[in-house]
Amino acid sequence: MKILICNDDGYQAPGIVALYDALKGIADVEVIAPQRNNSAKSNALTLHEPLYVEQANNGFRYVTGTPADCVHIALKGLLNYKPDLVVSGINNGANLGDDTIYSGTVGAAMEAYLFGIPAIAFSQVKKGWAHLDAAALKARDVVQQVMQQIENKTQAFEPCLLNVNIPNLPYADIQPMQVCRLGTRHTSENVITQTSPFGRTMYWIAGSGPAKDGSVGTDFHAIANGHVSVTPLNTDLSHHSKLPDWQRILQN
Numbered sequence: 001m002k003i004l005i006c007n008d009d010g011y012q013a014p015g016i017v018a019l020y021d022a023l024k025g026i027a028d029v030e031v032i033a034p035q036r037n038n039s040a041k042s043n044a045l046t047l048h049e050p051l052y053v054e055q056a057n058n059g060f061r062y063v064t065g066t067p068a069d070c071v072h073i074a075l076k077g078l079l080n081y082k083p084d085l086v087v088s089g090i091n092n093g094a095n096l097g098d099d100t101i102y103s104g105t106v107g108a109a110m111e112a113y114l115f116g117i118p119a120i121a122f123s124q125v126k127k128g129w130a131h132l133d134a135a136a137l138k139a140r141d142v143v144q145q146v147m148q149q150i151e152n153k154t155q156a157f158e159p160c161l162l163n164v165n166i167p168n169l170p171y172a173d174i175q176p177m178q179v180c181r182l183g184t185r186h187t188s189e190n191v192i193t194q195t196s197p198f199g200r201t202m203y204w205i206a207g208s209g210p211a212k213d214g215s216v217g218t219d220f221h222a223i224a225n226g227h228v229s230v231t232p233l234n235t236d237l238s239h240h241s242k243l244p245d246w247q248r249i250l251q252n
């Protein structure tokens with residue numbers, strides 16, 4: 001099995017190093033990741049400037065672009081093979097509910113999914129990398145299960161796009177995986193304003209709001225109870241239940 005690893009925190013982030021170390025013993029693993037932190041870049045591609053690729057001393061390759069750039073040029077230019085699986089992460093912080101729309105970690109995995117390759121996005125719930133070794137082992141557990149499905153050519157996994165959040169706990173304390181839907185968050189906090197040394201007003205995007213829908217069955221509820229949340233994602237943004245309403249409105 002050949003696995004491509006990417007992330008959005010940059011090729012030097014502890015999360016991607018831990019993920020590589022955990023997976024290199026079970027597959028042929030290659031890392032192509034952003035040069036620097038690209039959090040909240042979602043599916044953005046760089047179209048108006050060139051991208052450059054360099055190789056670090058540890059063998060990782062890094063790209064002067066977004067997470068989706070990394071996967072795109074890996075699949076359409078850098079690699080002379082098609083990976084069996086693309087894995088993104090481990091992200092420094094949760095990607096729950098609405099976060100998946102903004103997440104560069106999810107964006108990298110989604111880029112692979114758009115090319116028909118199974119993909120998994122991994123995140124640790126709390127920032128700071130506490131119990132990262134345990135998260136990497138749990139990520140390996142998930143990858144091994146998905147690899148087994150790929151090898152068995154189980155139709156449900158050809159391809160898949162999974163969003164996985166792992167609590168910051170010792171391995172033995174992490175509760176079993178729960179397959180769940182995305183929850184939702186409240187509106188984000190107000191922007192932070194400051195005055196620059198030149199007298200101009202600066203605006204900083206503030207943090208995400210708390211969970212709005214963290215009920216049973218959501219990813220928020222799963223991680224709050226120590227479980228690993230696993231949410232299958234899709235790229236179809238159509239609001240199917242509203243199609244008849246808008247057909248009626250716009251045809252009058």
